[in-house]
Amino acid sequence: MGKKQIGELEPFELVIALMISELATFPMQDIRIPILHAIIPIITLLFLQVATSFIELKSEKARKILTGAPSILIKNGKIDIAELRYQRFNINDLLEELRLKGYFNLSDIEYAILETSGELSILPKTGNSNVTKDDLNLSLTQESLPIPLIMDGNVNFKNLKILEKDETWLNSILNKNNIHDAKDVFIGIIDSKNKFYYQLKEGKDINK
Structure with missing residues (x-):
């Protein structure tokens, strides 16, 4: 099923993992249940997960339907309030995530993207990167989002x-x-x- 950690699984993958673990416990709890009755649905779920991953790999539309798409919460240095509400992400959650990434000032952020895994990716303003070019008095050109x-x-x-x-x-x-x-x-x-x-x-x- 891949090498993703539990915290990095997509919702669909997490559900499959939980269902497999649940099915595997039935023969262990009740010896009257043949182990084959657990193996068959487990293999079916594994096949479904692998097939879904293959479809996502080949189709961008399927990938968006099954796993969603990244959401831009801060764009060009401004918070997208409508997107925050849509993602049910309040301002305190956003500030907490920024602090965990080492950014304490909203003014330092050019882009903040909520990934499909729930992680927050940050592109700081060019002049506020770790070793700032402002401190070196270099001419700056603001980098954009890839x-x-x-x-x-x-x-x-x-x-x-x-x-x-x-x-x-x-x-x-x-x-x-x-x-x-x-x-x-x-x-x-x-x-x-x-x-x-x-x-x-x-x-x-x-x-x-």
């Missing part, structure tokens, strides 16, 4: 629209990197420094 454009060969047109770009622009980026088809790309991202990072699928090496 935006995935290609996931397992599938182009994310919604994110292209966020960047105010189109498929022609994406194809030109791919051509510059000697990539002839987006389906050959395992992951393609515009990173926080506005550079295109990519990794090809296995067996899809290119000649530069």
